[in-house]
Amino acid sequence: MTIRVNGTEVASPDDARVSLLDHLREGLHLTGTKVGCNQGACGACTVLLDGQRVLSCLTLAVQADGREVTTIEGLSEGDGLHPLQSAFIEHDGFQCGYCTPGQICAASAMLRELAEGVPSYVTADLAQEHVSVSREEIRERMSGNLCRCGAHNGIVDAIFQVATEKAA
Amino acid sequence: MNPVSYQRASSLSEAVQMAETSRLLGGGTNLVDLMRKGVEQPSRLTDVTALSAAIEETGSGGLLIGAAARNSTVAAHPLVRTRYPMLSRAILAGASAQVRNMATVGGNLMQRTRCLYFADVAGSRCNKREPGTGCDAAGGFDRYHAILGASSACTATHPSDMCVALAALDASVRIAGPAGERTVPLVDFHRLPGDRPDLETVLELGEVIETIEIPASPFAARSGYRKVRDRASYAFALVSVASGLTLREGRIDEARIAFGGVAPKPWRAHRAEAALRGAVPSAEAFMAAAALELADAAPLAGNAFKIELAKRTLSAVLTDLTGDDR
């Protein structure tokens, strides 16, 4: 069985205990995906699994067999930066940079969820098909990604900018 | 984590067969974490995420949700959002977007308590982990623990948000097993701890959750889920309330109420519902109904505040649901 990681087929590990996170970092040396808790509580290990944001620390690598994994290393096309990556730099959406890949991966999926009209806990009217972008919506939807340096404002500003540019 | 083998069930019957000798794995958001902590030590895992994840209407106007449906899919589904908004809201109140993308509906039902002592294999005694060994939560940190339905053996709470809404909505659980299929009301699916807190649900060995059925609901217009917690987001409930009601001629026709965060299972508030039937909506009536439901509440050293909090939260939710702008 194989996993497609950033477009490349890779073997899944023999040991079923190996998390997708450890497989990426230790097995494939794709260390852009970070380990912050291994408890499903911080979001630093966020990757896209078939386009959906998930926690790679609580995903066994074997569960990703036959599926497509996108990590921070595969987020942008070519050598350039993804618009979110540029916006994070512009708005200083990080300090130490450790939670950053997880924040950016989560944000990229979140933008798509917003565009598809997926509601959140703070969406006033769940019946509405469209969700309007607001900082509060972004904050709620990004609350699964902890940041200890306190770059929250910059992160939200960066995402808000990309979200509204996209919509414009 | 102990060595473990992994297999995938491609059909319900295969899952039933495998379930007798393995643990079922959905999104893994709880089970994998508990395996890493040593709380769970299965030697074999059966991935059941390939089973039915369909969300479809039933003939009687209800909804049938496959156990493998992801939490996020259910919350975002147009029929859930329009007919059962309290369920959408409850799911969206839980965990994070990443976790909801992973977690399955079946797994959500099966998730285990977040009691700190339950999770501490190396350092704490726990009757839920090892029946009869004692409970170190007693006299310890019990702020998140139960005020209703607990026993001297265990006061841990069930952490689900989704199940609270399902309890209020009269959902039922379709179970497949070696002896065939059966259906259990969601409110009877989870057990109270008694002297066997390790037995958390009515599932027997080899049984597999197949679907959740939610009957047609008249509550869509007046229903909600409110969760009170220590952070604004991404924290388990101290108290949560799922409620829906209908009004007729200025009186409450029918009310549905369930509490989360206060009991070892999603707590359907039958007494409060009965008290409200036919009542004229008022803050006094709501508080009286809440007080009735919580009359038997047994607070621990650190969680007596939950009684008042539960009453106030319920009253506020009911006030909101009976408001003119609904």
Place this chain on the structure above:
Amino acid sequence: MSKVQNAIVGSVRTVLGWMPSQWLPGGTPDPLIERRAAIGRQASRLDGPLKVAGRARFAAEVAAERLSYATLVHSPIARGRITQLDASAAEGAPGVILVLTHRTMPRIESPALISMSDFSAVGNSDLPILQDAEIRYNGQVVAVVVAESQEQADHAASLLAISYARAEPATRFEEAKAKSRTLDSLLIERNHVSVGKAERELAQAAYCVDNLYRTPWQNHNAIELHALTVFWEGEDALTVHDATQMIAPSAAVLAKIFGLKKDRIRVLSPFVGGGFGGKGLWDHQILAIAAARIVGRPLRLVLSRESVYRIIGGRSPTEQRVAIGADADGRFTALIHGGHSVMPTYGACPEAYTLGSRALYRAKSFEILQHHVDLDVVPNTFMRAPGEAIGSFALESAVDELAHSMGIDPIELRLRNEPERHPISGAPFSQHARRQAFTDGAKRFGWERRVPEPGARRDGEWRIGMGCATGSFPYARMPGASARITLRRDGSAVVACSAQEMGMGTSTVQTQHAADRLGLSVSEVTFELGDSALPAAPMAGGSSQTASVAGAIIAAAEKLVGELVRLAGNDSPIAGLRAGEVRLVDGGVGSIEDARRHEAYSSILARAGRDEISVTATGKPPLEMLKYAMHSTSAVFCELRVSDVTAEIRVDRLLGSFDCGTILNPQTATSQFKGGMIMGLGLALTEETLFDERNGRIMNPSLADYHIPVHLDVPEIEVIWTGIPDPRSPLGARGIGEIGITGVAAAVANAVFNATGKRVRELPITLDKLL
């Protein structure tokens, strides 16, 4: 921390007080204060592109052939002995290479405790590290398991069979208070300050408040787990990729412990995923290095989040008494601050929560004294603004309480007690504009909209309140900071020292600094850090790194001037000028008096036939700290809502107004301030390490159960500053890393009082305390 230290520090201060300021560092203001190009300019972090792409390489991300993986096993009891230890099942488990216990661990010395007299000593405790069967705290490491994979190591760790004989631990704060210790000094300060008769003044005061405040255990919770990757070359050469905020000190201490020559050990830490005081030298590095030497293979140890809680100490809990007496005009007649915090006898980090109370207000009398409670616990350590973060909660709550009881505005009360000089030492302030910080902040925040009467503002079920507080954090520049400047023939420069980059923006800001110092553009300068092979920089702590490194670069630049003048010789436009008559400007050396006399670096080096010139120097001793009262100060404003139904608190607005000297990079500085303020929100509202006093066990060793603020908890924060340069510090700058958190908890608590009329004197302010 003794009477001797008090005497030495006291006499040095006395001598410096008499000494003309020109003789001292900072005596003449840094010329760059007036002559800035890159400094003070908004600049995105230079390491940004690496970080957003996930290409910044952290300690656990160094690849290696034949890498082995380690995991730790912790004691579940607080006090006692190991009576039986059966490692056979673990040793026989698949993939296991080594099980290291007290029986097999090589005999080593523990690192020397952190000390104010020896800055190379960095130990948080002097307990033996896996040397005997004794258990001294719950969580202590009892074994290290090394295996071919992390999964195998973790599993084998669960197979160790260990029996313990339990002894009665000291784990209850209240009981241990009776046997507390009272030391003579507190960091570099005298512990006991007694000016006038404070208790008597308090008893006679027209107005007074006298209350107890409590703050809990807390943990740093940097998102990057503590981790290291270890490479031994034979038995006598060691390379450690560590997540540390003390590179050079760690290298020195590890060399001593493992009997290595100083040039045979290298500690690398180019990126650190957050530190906040927690990423020091602890047991795990020593254990991993010892284990790697035995297995003879590269080894990686990434602590589990649980292990971080078990063996990396956090902020000590405190119980503080603050009493303030005031006359009818609100002038303080007595300021009393004291209490208890935990510091085990084997620890070294006093929680100096009274330091701010010595610096903030003028008062007729002072009585300040701290006591240490000795518990059997993981040694506590410094955590962002140790002392000040929680001391300011007590003091600034008390000031608010006093203002309320007097019926005057809390800002007005503070300004009435604004000191002209340091209230205790009498030393002059180097620069002090807290009054401006307050007035600017109040105006920007709209403080005039605050309704003094509690509970008066409502919005639906929410009660709205405003609060403010002030903070003070001492300036520090560490002695012994060195830097190397290498000028190349192409006119570019490399500036290097073993500084730490944990996200403060050090690499970016020091690049800006070096560019201005050398008269180059930012693109012509490379700043290297994160490697003990570079000239030694002190640890990153005490908000001191920027000033310390800047002082070293200043010294190196001065030396460079001399070298360049010599090298330029007689055929240069600057021939005949002495070092004191030139400066580094426009990519070369130029006369201060005559701008036409200038020669480019490239020209000087070319004529001398040199490819490069390199100088290394150590910054001058930081005597300015002792001559002047130097403090970063702040005014913090908070507006929040408290639900009448659930007592949930939502912070809507937070503004910090800072007086910290020159702001070197507005963008990274803003992030530093905000980061501190957000940690302050956690301190105020959600954070607590749950320490079970029955057995000394931390019960929430998890980011799910220890609540640091999430995005939805964090409002849009506003940050402003006076920007007035400090004439006594390098670049005119004082520290900004810790002043941000200081005062925030009090501002929040005071806003909660304004919203509800309820005064909560125990952190965190969770809803159950308001219901």
